[in-house]
Amino acid sequence: MDMSLEGRIRKDILDAAKMVGPVGAHIGPSLSLVEIVAAIYKEFNPKCDSIILSKGHGALGLYAVMHQFGIITDEQFVSFEQNGGEFPGQPSRSPNNQIVYSSGSLGMGLPYAIGLAEAKKQKGKVYVVTGDGELNEGSNWEGAMLARQLNLDNLTVIVDHNGMQSDGKCENILNVNIHEVWKAFGWKTVQCDGHSIEQLQCMLKDKTDGRPKVVIADTIKGKGISFMEGNNDWHHCSLSEEKYNLAVAELEETYGL
Amino acid sequence: MDFEKNNRMYSLLGQRGTFGVVLNEMAKENDSIVGISADLTKTSGLDRFATNFPQRFYNVGIAEQNAVAFAAGLADQGRNPFVCTFSNFATLRSNEFIRHFMAYMGCGVKVVGLGSGFAMGLFGNTHYAIEDISVIRSMPNITILSPCDCMEVAKCVEFCSQYDGPVYLRLSGKNNNPVVNKRDYSLRIGKGIVCSEGDDIILYATGSMVSVALNVAKLLENRGIHAKVINIHTIKPIDKQLIMDNKDYPIIVTMEEHSVLGGLGTAISETLAQCSYHGRVLCMGVEGNYKNPGTYEYMMEQNGLTEDKIFERIIEELDA
Numbered sequence A: 001m002d003m004s005l006e007g008r009i010r011k012d013i014l015d016a017a018k019m020v021g022p023v024g025a026h027i028g029p030s031l032s033l034v035e036i037v038a039a040i041y042k043e044f045n046p047k048c049d050s051i052i053l054s055k056g057h058g059a060l061g062l063y064a065v066m067h068q069f070g071i072i073t074d075e076q077f078v079s080f081e082q083n084g085g086e087f088p089g090q091p092s093r094s095p096n097n098q099i100v101y102s103s104g105s106l107g108m109g110l111p112y113a114i115g116l117a118e119a120k121k122q123k124g125k126v127y128v129v130t131g132d133g134e135l136n137e138g139s140n141w142e143g144a145m146l147a148r149q150l151n152l153d154n155l156t157v158i159v160d161h162n163g164m165q166s167d168g169k170c171e172n173i174l175n176v177n178i179h180e181v182w183k184a185f186g187w188k189t190v191q192c193d194g195h196s197i198e199q200l201q202c203m204l205k206d207k208t209d210g211r212p213k214v215v216i217a218d219t220i221k222g223k224g225i226s227f228m229e230g231n232n233d234w235h236h237c238s239l240s241e242e243k244y245n246l247a248v249a250e251l252e253e254t255y256g257l
Numbered sequence B: 001m002d003f004e005k006n007n008r009m010y011s012l013l014g015q016r017g018t019f020g021v022v023l024n025e026m027a028k029e030n031d032s033i034v035g036i037s038a039d040l041t042k043t044s045g046l047d048r049f050a051t052n053f054p055q056r057f058y059n060v061g062i063a064e065q066n067a068v069a070f071a072a073g074l075a076d077q078g079r080n081p082f083v084c085t086f087s088n089f090a091t092l093r094s095n096e097f098i099r100h101f102m103a104y105m106g107c108g109v110k111v112v113g114l115g116s117g118f119a120m121g122l123f124g125n126t127h128y129a130i131e132d133i134s135v136i137r138s139m140p141n142i143t144i145l146s147p148c149d150c151m152e153v154a155k156c157v158e159f160c161s162q163y164d165g166p167v168y169l170r171l172s173g174k175n176n177n178p179v180v181n182k183r184d185y186s187l188r189i190g191k192g193i194v195c196s197e198g199d200d201i202i203l204y205a206t207g208s209m210v211s212v213a214l215n216v217a218k219l220l221e222n223r224g225i226h227a228k229v230i231n232i233h234t235i236k237p238i239d240k241q242l243i244m245d246n247k248d249y250p251i252i253v254t255m256e257e258h259s260v261l262g263g264l265g266t267a268i269s270e271t272l273a274q275c276s277y278h279g280r281v282l283c284m285g286v287e288g289n290y291k292n293p294g295t296y297e298y299m300m301e302q303n304g305l306t307e308d309k310i311f312e313r314i315i316e317e318l319d320a
Helices: A005-023 A027-032 A034-043 A056-068 A109-119 A139-149 A178-184 A197-205 A241-255 B003-029 B047-052 B064-075 B087-093 B095-104 B132-137 B150-162 B209-222 B240-245 B264-274 B296-302 B307-319
Strands: A050-053 A126-131 A155-161 A188-193 A213-218 B033-037 B057-059 B080-086 B110-114 B143-145 B167-170 B193-196 B201-205 B227-231 B234-236 B251-259 B280-286
Touching: A005 A027, A005 A034, A005 A056, A005 A241, A027 A034, A027 A056, A034 A050, A034 A056, A034 A126, A034 A155, A034 A197, A050 A056, A050 A109, A056 A126, A109 A126, A109 A139, A109 A155, A109 B064, A139 B064, A155 A197, A178 A188, A178 A213, A188 A197, A197 A213, B003 B033, B003 B047, B003 B110, B003 B150, B033 B047, B033 B064, B047 B057, B064 B080, B064 B087, B064 B095, B080 B087, B080 B150, B087 B095, B087 B110, B087 B132, B087 B167, B132 B143, B132 B167, B132 B234, B132 B251, B132 B264, B143 B150, B150 B167, B193 B209, B201 B209, B201 B264, B209 B227, B209 B251, B209 B307, B234 B264, B240 B264, B251 B264, B251 B307, B264 B280, B280 B307
Parallel strands: A050 A126, A126 A155, A155 A213, A188 A213, B033 B057, B033 B080, B080 B110, B110 B167, B143 B167, B201 B227, B201 B251, B251 B280
Antiparallel strands: B143 B234, B193 B227
């Protein structure tokens, strides 16, 4: 059955999660950032732009988007989480530069991206995808101050704002209005539906008046599969045949053409 | 650069000041060099660089993790960034960032640790760096340089300015840094330098301790004990060949202004263990708990790192 791009990416995520079996994968976080990464790749100029997935646990989502955009092959995609492979559970920089940034430890992507963006001023754009839980890490705010000071209008952070982190709801752990915080740091701060590629593209295109920009993308962890949505049990887990079939049936219904 | 002509000036400036002067000179010929400070521009001797090359100088604020990550991004775009701050903050506060960007991703950042060992004197234990070599040495890919005097600092900076891999450059000692090398020489990274010959005992030293080792050798000579002194300016990769070629000494002494755990003494002991050395290894360095702080000279005395104290310990060992 034909599905929309959003459906095909999600199907890739489920296929890979089922394929790896009991070792499991970060299914929930990957389903959350599908549209964010897809929107970036739609705006992306591979000659001069960079994408930094700072929330490394969304790796499978990144690979699935790259697969659907033809950046990585079928063969590469099915090497996900294979021992010694180039597409592990958290991204690892590859020699051929398909993946430029190794991640997994949170709060490191933004300050690194600032170095890239400073060197690429007037030459290329840098996109950073972070989680909202990830913003607990103080190094993000060291970076937020520096990026503003350097007027990096070629730098965009997209926060996958799904309201969940490892131990539960963000608001129950460190309750912060991230919109206000980014504004207070002097960034151009916008917010949109993080599951609308169209809206996200609009936000990415939006001019920034010389400042770095943050797009707070409102998302749902586990988006697209009703029993996974907002349920942290699906943060990292294995996917049985039975659940896989249920999930794919839902995808076909929601994203079928 | 005429290192020999500038040697006296370098010595007066100390390792930190020399670093600032030399980086400024190197930057005149090398556009890729970038200076990064975590709000210690003057203290790092980088004010001249900052004035001369404002487009290539960044004060990232009091944010060492950010300094390393930002530098890594610049390095991946073909720049050669030097991140300069006190060694303790440079290596300990930013430790995971060094591991991630320099060791794991291989970004060609140069971390320059100022005021290593006890050079920060009355600033106290928070500012001493006596664990820095240890924490960096266990990570792959990072070259660790620990120059013995200011001419060697200049040579290390020259190397770093042309090398695109990651380096930790450890600067030690105070102003009026003793001159070990009076004449210009060729610095080969990874190759120790024999400073004086002797058949009875061998003294390996790094950084500020090389001049101390040479003084200890003189005291031993007065007792008729002939010491060979070796300057290990490159702690990683350690010069295994040199160590294996010199294993026929009954006592091997190592000297460093650093913990005895994980630094030069450990690196040499590991190599000796691998080549079935049967003698005794005496590691001179910092041991035990943090002590109440004091001046540089006081701390060296308290930690048994003065020439007299080391001489006494060696004599005790020889008599034992």
